[in-house]
Amino acid sequence: MKFHAMLISSALVMWSCSPTIENSQSFRDTPKSVEQIQANLVSESSPAPLQCDLGIKAFETSVYKMVRSQCIACHETGPGPTFAVADINASYARLINYVRFQNIPQSYLVKKGGNQHCKSYGVDCGVDFNRVTAEIQNWWSGGESQCPSTAKNRTEELEMPKNLAKGQHQTMKWDLGTVNPSLANNFLEVEVERFTEPANGQEGSFRFGRPRLMAGGSNLYFRALRFVQNGNLVAKADSYSWIERTIGRNESPVISGAHQILIEEKSNADRVALAFDELSLVGPKKCLHQDVFEKNVYSAMVDRNCFACHAGGPDKEKGIPLAVKNFDMSGTLDRLCGSSLARADSLFPTLSPLISYPLRRANGHPGIFASPGEVTPTWTDWIGSEKD
Ligand code: HEC
Numbered sequence: 001m002k003f004h005a006m007l008i009s010s011a012l013v014m015w016s017c018s019p020t021i022e023n024s025q026s027f028r029d030t031p032k033s034v035e036q037i038q039a040n041l042v043s044e045s046s047p048a049p050l051q052c053d054l055g056i057k058a059f060e061t062s063v064y065k066m067v068r069s070q071c072i073a074c075h076e077t078g079p080g081p082t083f084a085v086a087d088i089n090a091s092y093a094r095l096i097n098y099v100r101f102q103n104i105p106q107s108y109l110v111k112k113g114g115n116q117h118c119k120s121y122g123v124d125c126g127v128d129f130n131r132v133t134a135e136i137q138n139w140w141s142g143g144e145s146q147c148p149s150t151a152k153n154r155t156e157e158l159e160m161p162k163n164l165a166k167g168q169h170q171t172m173k174w175d176l177g178t179v180n181p182s183l184a185n186n187f188l189e190v191e192v193e194r195f196t197e198p199a200n201g202q203e204g205s206f207r208f209g210r211p212r213l214m215a216g217g218s219n220l221y222f223r224a225l226r227f228v229q230n231g232n233l234v235a236k237a238d239s240y241s242w243i244e245r246t247i248g249r250n251e252s253p254v255i256s257g258a259h260q261i262l263i264e265e266k267s268n269a270d271r272v273a274l275a276f277d278e279l280s281l282v283g284p285k286k287c288l289h290q291d292v293f294e295k296n297v298y299s300a301m302v303d304r305n306c307f308a309c310h311a312g313g314p315d316k317e318k319g320i321p322l323a324v325k326n327f328d329m330s331g332t333l334d335r336l337c338g339s340s341l342a343r344a345d346s347l348f349p350t351l352s353p354l355i356s357y358p359l360r361r362a363n364g365h366p367g368i369f370a371s372p373g374e375v376t377p378t379w380t381d382w383i384g385s386e387k388d
């Protein structure tokens with residue numbers, strides 16, 4: 001409970017800070033390098049990165065100490081992007097996006113932070129490539145390497161499918177048994193397509209969507225799905241990093257309606273793994289408030305006749321094949337409550353696929369609700385009430 005409350009409040013703080021980062025972009029007039037695009041990639045719906053105390057502690061005595069003493073002339077209130085701020089959590093959340101712990105010398109923070117650009121703005125900040133590299137190394141070995149988000153729960157690497165084309169999805173499927181043999185028979189499937197082709201010396205990019213967790217014979221709990229590209233955790237690829245969910249056995253819900261873009265690093269040779277902050281088999285999970293579900297959610301499903309496509313409901317509809325395959329709403333109320341919960345986010349209820357599909361037409365879903373007021377607070381109250 002306390003944990004959830006903390007996450008939400010830090011998310012709000014970071015959301016309210018992000019316009020500062022946005023504004024500072026206009027300061028630049030040079031064309032953006034790929035690293036800059038990567039460092040600045042903003043995903044469609046990413047409330048906040050999850051942080052780890054050990055990582056923050058190590059950050060405090062290494063990179064944070066350096067930027068607070070050598071870089072504040074321009075990076076506390078500008079004109080450069082404001083990452084050397086007094087709020088250590090805000091500073092951490094920004095700087096971690098400039099770092100590749102698995103290949104520190106290639107980090108944007110090294111290349112840009114050690115290149116003495118301060119001199120071209122009239123200040124000698126006295127920091128070179130070696131110094132930045134050493135401070136990031138201290139951050140990593142002093143604690144960040146023990147954070148679950150950067151080190152644990154990684155799947156096997158898969159090669160990106162060759163010949164990806166725009167608008168033509170291919171499916172990638174990771175066996176979660178490669179994270180840990182006890183997780184055999186659970187899979188994460190995601191669709192991927194080409195987003196941009198490489199052109200004029202700029203790398204291309206991929207777009208992922210419809211991530212689907214396929215639980216085997218046990219219930220599966222996960223928190224924070226992240227991407228690892230060629231061995232490096234891509235901190236900016238955070239579209240799914242705030243999701244926390246328990247998936248009932250034999251369920252395979254889409255876990256988000258949002259997309260994630262990755263910049264291609266090696267032409268037709270990128271390898272991608274997934275990482276979870278937490279991933280484990282758990283005991284049975286049932287709806288705690290089926291009465292609230294019936295009153296607040298089921299009634300609207302009947303009103304809007306979701307069942308015409310998804311099957312079930314009072315008239316025992318047959319539905320249409322694709323909708324039934326992806327989300328079969330037939331059967332008992334208990335079952336529907338559980339499979340709806342598997343498509344709901346307790347931390348950020350309005351971002352739930354259960355809501356984003358029919359309200360915001362995620363992935364081209366028919367628009368069933370015309371305004372957010374039709375699902376808030378009724379649906380979001382139910383989702384909130386299910387948080388244990
Ligand atoms: C005298 C001013 C000044 C000082 C001192 C300075 N910088 Fe900068 N820095 C800038 C400006 C202005 C920009 C934005 C324009 C650009 O990219 O050159 C920038 C950009 C950056 C960026 C790119 C951020 C982004 O979002 O693309 C990084 C990283 C960076 N600085 C690191 C550092 C580090 C590390 C230090 C301290 C060791 C430092 N800078 C000291 C002026 C400064």
Ligand code: HEC
Nearest residue numbers: 253254304306309322323326327353354357358363366368
């Ligand atoms: C006119 C037909 C139709 C109606 C009515 C409809 N849906 Fe759907 N729905 C679909 C189709 C088709 C899919 C599969 C599309 C896809 O995965 O891209 C789908 C997929 C979904 C998904 C994603 C499931 C998953 O795990 O992949 C959710 C959530 C969803 N619908 C919720 C609803 C809700 C809630 C309602 C009623 C308020 C509703 N739908 C009404 C056709 C419909």
